[in-house]
Amino acid sequence: MDCTNVQTLLDIYLDRELDAVRNLEIEAHLEGCARCSQSFGDRQIIRYGLKTESLYFKAPADLQKRIQRSVREAARAEMPTPWFSLSWMRIAAPMTAAALVVLLLIPFIKGPSTDERLTEDIVGSHIRSLMVNHLADVPSTDEHTVKPWFNGKIDFSPPVSDLAKEGFPLVGGRLDYLNDRPVAALVYQRDTHVINVFVWPSDKSAQISGPIKTRQGYHVIRWASAGVNFWVVSDLETSQLAKFAELLKSSVATSPR
């Protein structure tokens, strides 16, 4: 084998990816050729230098945790119909027992309040919107696109404001059905968390608000102001969600209807 051939194969030889026959040929050539031997030596030196620990960047510890968290979140979002999933099977037995107790107690207690039922419905609606990949009928970050879209589809005009500057960008809107009536669902986002805001007219004009409720890991904040019901639901942590609610309240109060 001549120098040109050897030079071509030198890297493959260095990487031990050469077949046995040519391996031997190169070894023999290197023994007798100072020039090729020198350039092989250089490759070894560089390779040796590249193995230095400080050139290999290890993932920072908190990155690992962050990724684990976001992957788990993604896993939760793509869980199949929850009533078949494993975690539901695990709690099915205690639930059956609880149901039995409830059945026995029914004569003595009142059914769930409409408020309670609505909370469940809202959480259910939120989960469905994430599961079936039907977040928005009108995907848009522009409030002036989302708001008019509801014209003619619903008997009121929902207040829509973009809170992107505050870190809660508008993602879109869709129609939903709650409390025996069609309602407007406005979709916002915070990092990877989705926030659904359900809006419909209220018969009370006074400002009221309820405490934060948590169902199946989702938090619900609700209030009514200026004749409109607002129900906000998300898996975002409560302090952040409360901040979002405050922003929404004040932007609705200041924006022209």
Add this chain to the structure above:
Amino acid sequence: MGGQDKLERFEQTILPHLDAAYNLARWLTRNEQDAQDMVQEASLRAFKFFDGFRGGDARAWLLTTVRNTCYTWLEQNRKSRATTSFDEELHGVEDNALNPSVLAIKGNDIEMLKESLEELPDEFREVIVLRDLEELSYKQIAEVINAPLGTVMSRLARARGQLKRILCSRFKETP
């Protein structure tokens, strides 16, 4: 496959290779913060398409996703890729011999080596990172960079040649 089951399998097979993922992303983006973002984004993408992973080489599979994510990012940040137009002529055509003792001894030279590697075009830098730092086989590299084996071999040889030329010219600059 249930969501919980998928999550557990993903955490066991893919997450152990986060160091490899980060190392590649760090060399491709050349900075810490972007590398972290790339790995996070790639991990989520990998999870999303994990059903398509039919066993086999988990590290190469994850690295493929990391690489694709990084290249998308590099496309968008092309302004910082001035090094792609690296001029082979400028850095000397002579096949200079390295002084063996230098690299082996001085810590400074490792820094010089790091800078030289960063100066290489992305396509060259990544094969060196995958081969010499990550120690992947040619076959695995071919999978990650989605190229035939022959391309891997020639690219690796050219990358090393160019790395050596940059190093030599840097040695000459240092008094």
